[in-house]
Amino acid sequence: MKFDLVVIGAGPAGISAAIKARKNGAHVLIVDENPVAGGKLLGQLYEVPDKGWWIGQRIAEKLVDQATSIGVQFLQETEAWGIFPGWKVVLENSETIDTSYVLIATGAAEKALPIPGWTKPGVIAIGAAQVLTNYHRVKPGKRVAIIGVDPLSLSIAQELQLAGVEVVGIYLPPINPFSQEKADPHYLLTNLAKMSHLAPNQLLKTAGKMLHNPFVKKLAAKWYPANGLKIGNIPLYLRKRVMEIGGETEVDHIRVAPINRNGGTVLDDSIPVEVDCVCLSGGLYPLSELAGSVGCKMVTIKELGGTIPLYSPEMETTQSGLFVAGNITGIEGAKVAMAQGNLAATAISSRLGLLENPSSALEQAISEVEKERKNAILTFMPQVEEGREKVTTMWKTT
Amino acid sequence: MRIADHPILGKQRKREVTITFNGTSYTALEGESIAAALLANNIRTLRYSEIAKSPRALYCGIGHCFECRVTVDGVRSKRACITTVKDGMFISSQGVDSP
Numbered sequence: 001m002k003f004d005l006v007v008i009g010a011g012p013a014g015i016s017a018a019i020k021a022r023k024n025g026a027h028v029l030i031v032d033e034n035p036v037a038g039g040k041l042l043g044q045l046y047e048v049p050d051k052g053w054w055i056g057q058r059i060a061e062k063l064v065d066q067a068t069s070i071g072v073q074f075l076q077e078t079e080a081w082g083i084f085p086g087w088k089v090v091l092e093n094s095e096t097i098d099t100s101y102v103l104i105a106t107g108a109a110e111k112a113l114p115i116p117g118w119t120k121p122g123v124i125a126i127g128a129a130q131v132l133t134n135y136h137r138v139k140p141g142k143r144v145a146i147i148g149v150d151p152l153s154l155s156i157a158q159e160l161q162l163a164g165v166e167v168v169g170i171y172l173p174p175i176n177p178f179s180q181e182k183a184d185p186h187y188l189l190t191n192l193a194k195m196s197h198l199a200p201n202q203l204l205k206t207a208g209k210m211l212h213n214p215f216v217k218k219l220a221a222k223w224y225p226a227n228g229l230k231i232g233n234i235p236l237y238l239r240k241r242v243m244e245i246g247g248e249t250e251v252d253h254i255r256v257a258p259i260n261r262n263g264g265t266v267l268d269d270s271i272p273v274e275v276d277c278v279c280l281s282g283g284l285y286p287l288s289e290l291a292g293s294v295g296c297k298m299v300t301i302k303e304l305g306g307t308i309p310l311y312s313p314e315m316e317t318t319q320s321g322l323f324v325a326g327n328i329t330g331i332e333g334a335k336v337a338m339a340q341g342n343l344a345a346t347a348i349s350s351r352l353g354l355l356e357n358p359s360s361a362l363e364q365a366i367s368e369v370e371k372e373r374k375n376a377i378l379t380f381m382p383q384v385e386e387g388r389e390k391v392t393t394m395w396k397t398t
Numbered sequence: 399m400r401i402a403d404h405p406i407l408g409k410q411r412k413r414e415v416t417i418t419f420n421g422t423s424y425t426a427l428e429g430e431s432i433a434a435a436l437l438a439n440n441i442r443t444l445r446y447s448e449i450a451k452s453p454r455a456l457y458c459g460i461g462h463c464f465e466c467r468v469t470v471d472g473v474r475s476k477r478a479c480i481t482t483v484k485d486g487m488f489i490s491s492q493g494v495d496s497p
Binding site: 033034036045053055057077109110119120121122123124125127128129131132134136137138139142162163164249250287 | 399400401404405406407410429430431434437438442443444447452453454455456457458459460461462463465479480481482
């Protein structure tokens with residue numbers, strides 16, 4: 001059997017694209033390695049100012065219901081391990097699926113943030129804590145420390161607290177080749193302000209607001225209280241680094257050292273803090289290996305979070321017929337991912353000859369992406385707009 | 399470790415199933431991952447590293463890092479974070495002699 005479109009990844013971008021293409025008349029299959037469709041939506045939970053709670057799981061369920069009811073086929077618990085010209089998508093059981101178009105919507109993964117002791121049971125990536133708490137409804141720990149300050153970790157800190165988990169504090173990582181700017185209080189203070197203007201999260205909003213004043217920003221890194229500021233009930237320690245995660249067989253403490261006014265670590269004053277779980281937040285990066293392995297031209301754009309397949313204004317890669325949408329193109333929120341999926345599906349529908357007025361449909365889909373980007377309540381990359389401009393320029397000169 | 403009544407999400411109504419991990423039976427909830435089910439039973443350590451034999455557990459939670467791999471019904475290296483429990487499932491740790 002030949003499909004018009006095979007979508008790889010059943011997250012917000014992939015499902016939105018499948019729905020759009022199917023509505024236009026295409027035969028669509030989604031391949032996804034998870035047991036349940038929805039991707040990162042499944043764990044999301046935050047309050048949107050004046051609009052109520054964004055419950056990702058319910059949004060995912062609605063999308064899947066809609067897709068299924070119009071005839072999108074889902075293949076869950078199935079890995080796509082290769083794409084070959086033609087196009088052919090090869091699955092883990094070596095079955096090959098023929099398709100005219102492929103949309104790669106594999107999303108993102110978390111950057112590693114290695115700290116001595118990080119392989120101990122009880123140390124998890126911040127995203128794992130989110131899925132455990134909000135989707136599986138199992139506490140990742142009773143007393144949890146978070147290492148890494150960014151919009152995702154600040155959001156999830158509040159989600160943990162909401163579920164009854166004690167969050168002992170949010171700390172900086174030690175200075176090492178992996179932590180880079182994540183270990184620098186000044187960088188964090190500057191960027192929190194940029195990322196928090198419309199944040200749904202009180203923690204993030206307060207931190208951001210505090211720093212909009214340039215005078216405060218300049219002083220904050222030096223004069224931020226050594227004992228942290230409590231926002232909500234969670235201490236945010238911008239002047240403490242976790243040097244080591246300890247415990248005989250599983251995590252039972254972290255070793256915390258103060259940061260002096262010059263940004264250096266005062267090892268002599270380090271103290272142990274009892275915890276049974278540590279969440280590491282190293283930030284997200286686009287999961288783009290599959291596109292790289294098919295020979296799509298890859299470009300590294302720091303403002304977008306890492307290495308992405310270069311894509312056209314219609315979301316097509318340098319391999320004709322192979323499209324991308326969502327976090328594989330750069331780290332942004334679910335609503336932008338959905339709009340990008342919509343755009344890619346509109347472009348694919350147009351190629352398939354399914355649209356009466358393709359140019360106006362494309363124009364509208366492009367403006368939807370821009371609108372969602374502008375209205376985003378969570379910005380993960382402070383210079384995402386500059387990153388997108390770089391893609392446009394690079395595409396023109398390819 | 400279960401969140402019985404979430405202030406926003408409410409209560410969960412899920413059927414109980416029984417799984418076996420390293421020879422002991424545990425109660426799990428239908429639809430949850432092996433890693434979540436075991437953590438709800440206060441179990442973190444899922445396997446031991448091949449050479450140093452140090453304990454390993456759930457890390458990334460999205461099937462990317464393979465740190466949580468376990469043997470499920472005789473099939474090696476299934477990822478506990480993205481494999482759903484099933485009634486009667488037999489799970490065992492790798493890196494140790496079978497219990």
